[in-house]
Amino acid sequence: xxxxxxxxxxxxxxxxxxxxxxxxxxxxxxxxxxxxxxxxxxxxxxxxxxxxxxxxxxxxxxxxxxxxxxxxxxxxxxxxxxxxxxxxxxxxxxxxxxxxxxxxxxxxxxxxxxxxxxxxxxxxxxxxxxxxxxxxxxxxxxxxxxxxxxxxxxxxxxxxxxxxxxxxxxxxxxxxxxxxxxxxxxxxxxxxxxxxxxxxxxxxxxxxxxxxxxxxxxxxxxxxxxxxxxxxxxxxxxxxxxxxxxxxxxxxxxxxxxxxxxxxxxxxxxxxxxxxxxxxxxxxxxxxxxxxxxxxxxxxxxxxxxxxxxxxxxxxxxxxxxxxxxxxxxxxxxxxxxxxxxxxxxxxxxxxxxxxxxxxxxxxxxxxxxxxxxxxxxxxxxxxxxxxxxxxxxxxxxxxxxxxxxxxxxxxxxxxxxxxxxxxxxxxxxxxxxxxxx
Amino acid sequence: xxxxxxxxxxxxxxxxxxxxxxxxxxxxxxxxxxxxxxxxxxxxxxxxxxxxxxxxxxxxxxxxxxxxxxxxxxxxxxxxxxxxxxxxxxxxxxxxxxxxxxxxxxxxxxxxxxxxxxxxxxxxxxxxxxxxxxxxxxxxxxxxxxxxxxxxxxxxxxxxxxxxxxxxxxxxxxxxxxxxxxxxxxxxxxxxxxxxxxxxxxxxxxxxxxxxxxxxxxxxxxxxxxxxxxxxxxxxxxxxxxxxxxxxxxxxxxxxxxxxxxxxxxxxxxxxxxxxxxxxxxxxxxxxxxxxxxxxxxxxxxxxxxxxxxxxxxxxxxxxxxxxxxxxxxxxxxxxxxxxxxxxxxxxxxxxxxxxxxxxxxxxxxxxxxxxxxxxxxxxxxxxxxxxxxxxxxxxxxxxxxxxxxxxxxxxxxxxxxxxxxxxxxxxxxxxxxxxxxxxxxxxxxxxxxxxxxxxxxxxxxxxx
Numbered sequence: 036x037x038x039x040x041x042x043x044x045x046x047x048x049x050x051x052x053x054x055x056x057x058x059x060x061x062x063x064x065x066x067x068x069x070x071x072x073x074x075x076x077x078x079x080x081x082x083x084x085x086x087x088x089x090x091x092x093x094x095x096x097x098x099x100x101x102x103x104x105x106x107x108x109x110x111x112x113x114x115x116x117x118x119x120x121x122x123x124x125x126x127x128x129x130x131x132x133x134x135x136x137x138x139x140x141x142x143x144x145x146x147x148x149x150x151x152x153x154x155x156x157x158x159x160x161x162x163x164x165x166x167x168x169x170x171x172x173x174x175x176x177x178x179x180x181x182x183x184x185x186x187x188x189x190x191x192x193x194x195x196x197x198x199x200x201x202x203x204x205x206x207x208x209x210x211x212x213x214x215x216x217x218x219x220x221x222x223x224x225x226x227x228x229x230x231x232x233x234x235x236x237x238x239x240x241x242x243x244x245x246x247x248x249x250x251x252x253x254x255x256x257x258x259x260x261x262x263x264x265x266x267x268x269x270x271x272x273x274x275x276x277x278x279x280x281x282x283x284x285x286x287x288x289x290x291x292x293x294x295x296x297x298x299x300x301x302x303x304x305x306x307x308x309x310x311x312x313x314x315x316x317x318x319x320x321x322x323x324x325x326x327x328x329x330x331x332x333x334x335x336x337x338x339x340x341x342x343x344x345x346x347x348x349x350x351x352x353x354x355x356x357x358x359x360x361x362x363x364x365x366x367x368x369x370x371x372x373x374x375x376x377x378x379x380x381x382x383x384x385x386x387x388x389x390x391x392x393x394x395x396x397x398x399x400x401x402x403x404x405x406x407x408x409x410x411x412x413x414x415x416x417x418x419x420x421x422x423x424x425x426x427x428x429x430x431x432x433x434x435x436x437x438x439x440x441x442x443x444x445x446x447x448x449x450x451x452x453x454x455x456x457x458x459x460x461x462x463x464x465x466x467x468x469x470x471x472x473x
Numbered sequence: 474x475x476x477x478x479x480x481x482x483x484x485x486x487x488x489x490x491x492x493x494x495x496x497x498x499x500x501x502x503x504x505x506x507x508x509x510x511x512x513x514x515x516x517x518x519x520x521x522x523x524x525x526x527x528x529x530x531x532x533x534x535x536x537x538x539x540x541x542x543x544x545x546x547x548x549x550x551x552x553x554x555x556x557x558x559x560x561x562x563x564x565x566x567x568x569x570x571x572x573x574x575x576x577x578x579x580x581x582x583x584x585x586x587x588x589x590x591x592x593x594x595x596x597x598x599x600x601x602x603x604x605x606x607x608x609x610x611x612x613x614x615x616x617x618x619x620x621x622x623x624x625x626x627x628x629x630x631x632x633x634x635x636x637x638x639x640x641x642x643x644x645x646x647x648x649x650x651x652x653x654x655x656x657x658x659x660x661x662x663x664x665x666x667x668x669x670x671x672x673x674x675x676x677x678x679x680x681x682x683x684x685x686x687x688x689x690x691x692x693x694x695x696x697x698x699x700x701x702x703x704x705x706x707x708x709x710x711x712x713x714x715x716x717x718x719x720x721x722x723x724x725x726x727x728x729x730x731x732x733x734x735x736x737x738x739x740x741x742x743x744x745x746x747x748x749x750x751x752x753x754x755x756x757x758x759x760x761x762x763x764x765x766x767x768x769x770x771x772x773x774x775x776x777x778x779x780x781x782x783x784x785x786x787x788x789x790x791x792x793x794x795x796x797x798x799x800x801x802x803x804x805x806x807x808x809x810x811x812x813x814x815x816x817x818x819x820x821x822x823x824x825x826x827x828x829x830x831x832x833x834x835x836x837x838x839x840x841x842x843x844x845x846x847x848x849x850x851x852x853x854x855x856x857x858x859x860x861x862x863x864x865x866x867x868x869x870x871x872x873x874x875x876x877x878x879x880x881x882x883x884x885x886x887x888x889x890x891x892x893x894x895x896x897x898x899x900x901x902x903x904x905x906x907x908x909x910x911x912x913x914x915x916x917x918x919x920x921x922x923x924x925x926x927x928x929x930x931x932x933x934x935x936x937x938x
Contacts, residue, residue, distance in 0.1 A: 077512070078863070078864050079860065079863065080860045081860050081861055081863075081864050083864075110782065118782065118792075119782070119783060119788075121782075122781055122782035122783040123783050123850070125781070126780065126781040126782070126783045126850055126853075126854060127783075127849075127850050127853060128853060128857070129853045129854040129855070129856055129857025129858065130857065131861075146861060147857070148856075148857055148860060175792070175794055178794065178819060178820065179791075179797050179819070181820060182751060182797040182817075182819055182820050183797070185750035185751055185820065186750060186751060186797075186817075188750055189638070189748075189749045189750050189751075189920075191636055249864075292748070293748035293921075293922060294636075294747045294748040294749075295636045295748075296632045296635065296636070297629060297632035297633040297635070297636050328569070328573050329569035329573060330567065330569040330570045330573050330574070334569075335562070338626055339562065339622070340622065341622065342621070342622030342623060342624070342625040342626050343625065343626075343629075344626065344629055345626050345627070345629040345630040345633060346629075346633070367629060367633055368629065369625075369628060369629045369632045372625065372629070399570070399573075399574045402574050402575055402576065403573050403574055403575070403576055404576075405576060406574075406575050406576010406577065406594065406595050406598075407576045407578070408576070409522065409523065409524060409576060409595050410522075410524050410576055410577075410578055410593055410594065410595065412522050413522040413524045413593070413694075413865045413866060413867070414864050414865030414867075414868070415864050415865075416864070417865070469636075
């Protein structure tokens, strides 16, 4: 295939700047309960970090909602300072620190100037270990969470995504979404006592991992973590959840909404795959060729050639080492083009699965994925996030270095065989949310 | 090899100035402005990632659109991806096919004062991005058949935006605040214009604005400066500066007059009713242009009103249960724009209460000024943000792009010093000039079909269905 004119690029890249080799540059350390990955980079003054710990939630008993509220309450004061003093300590340094629920874990992400790393870590540890969990703040946070559910009810994408997941997963699967009214009622039924009990029982140094990148001194950061989180006791609990999907028979669900003339549509079916399965990478690369970027088949055919949509794509979603996920195709369609757009989308998916990826197409996507991997490592936040996710999966840092070559090594046959094993257009569910045309 | 900060002596490019590590060059023949920000590796701290961003910013946006052509800048931006004779889908060489193949993250955006095209990609492929941008600066096909399929894509994009009540409210407030100036219409355009604009109309737009002398090319990341200037000259150097206007006349963009907004002499109100759950209140005051002497003080004011949980709007509204989110923003535009406060209503709270709280937050600054502690915090946040904004070549490009659009790229590298020079008195003075009720437009998003709020009335002078 003619790939057109190419430029000779010699001289654009300074030869005295070799490509990053993470395994050689990342310092791995232990600081008591915490395992650390520390990567000095040439950025000036900035340090970013990402951390997480395992909280062992029970998905059958609304622990995920408790965890959500608890994460939101961590910046509403500690036993030593009120919420405004916490905010002042951070914002007076221009630092950023956020806590978030992340399925089987609670995560945190921060960014600050080099000089403030130890202070920001100390504050993070105080928030994690000694949150105030004040009753009045709980009531406010509960109201905000309920408002968040009501705002999501107005979102066509949240409605379509939720409806699709309810067709594929049992309620105690980490990827399940409750109906909005059920979620709202469950949130309103929670009490501050439940949140306090959850904190006492489920927060601790179990599976505590933190990745740092930026203008940092590994030894100094390790000591700062040891001093603040090193003696955080583990909890010894195990998570309870359904690891596999339990799909209903394939079918379509419409979620009618007023005044939403763009409709969000989701096709999907469950995948019996884990992130560490050999089939994961060929399926991921194959699905990328179907709908991973603008030059993938769905965008090229349904948007660029037929002009039916602004946004369309395909992805492997929610697959973890601990549980399965699903194959998903998303498309947004104006009412007048709804059925035509759905038919065009399904046709592309069916043809792709039947015919498989072409050799030239695969080669192009392999380069795309390998190149995107390098580009994704260009910021401290991106580096810290990649390092943490990699560590959570139990993969060595060397996996991040090997990843582009693993992608490039996939053959057309390997990708197509894996696609045929895991993708089945006849099993696709469809969820459509918005103002349905008359 | 010269030291990183020594200006390059280049046959095709004239060195203009260097500010904050960014060097400005101008092409001697066609006036193309070039900004270079090379990353400097420090062996003691490892190597910078071998990536670079290439961006071309055209000084054309929805500000340059007249009646019947609203949305033309944005639609043209879409058609720029439909190809040239050399780079197109039929040959398997579309912009996306070529650049995404090598891992590039590419896109384009349109805003009030500018349009930008960018690629963040491994440095070794920078030449491809330069070649493509130079080729489509004058070689875009802008064909009828491409417009036919892309028009429906943009109409779907417009529908997506209209799904969001806050965006719809913003459109209504800008349209109410600006009777005459083009900031009054949405950047994406009014639907009927998007439905009817012709390829010929877009071609005229393209032929008026897409020229080297109306563009700035920025290169940020890991690259060799001399090699990049050679490349830019090789690809862009032969393009004429601008359209031949005949008789030595200057190009249109040089002397173009944009309608001046007449002074606002009374409060205006607008209500948007749409199905939904929770309301929004937005207060927008007329505010000075982005290069006005008050603009830095207004940026500090945004910071201390809405940055984080120490900020005044969080304390006054969200922390008291009136809102789920409250914020201020002041887009620095080329012409006078708006200073905006807004809040998303918490369940059960009336619009009147939130509007009163937002207006009191503004009045309080005029009446009592700001504290030294608040000012110090805002400055510190800006210093940190400035460091964060230099973390990775894309973040730099995004900030630099807005500075180019407002009319002075040095706003980006000098931002920290400018903000550190702002005094509490300057913030109060700027606030007192902006927070004048006669120059205020209030917008309410009133959801229909949600749960009723006791005692609430929803009225405005204009309403949009």
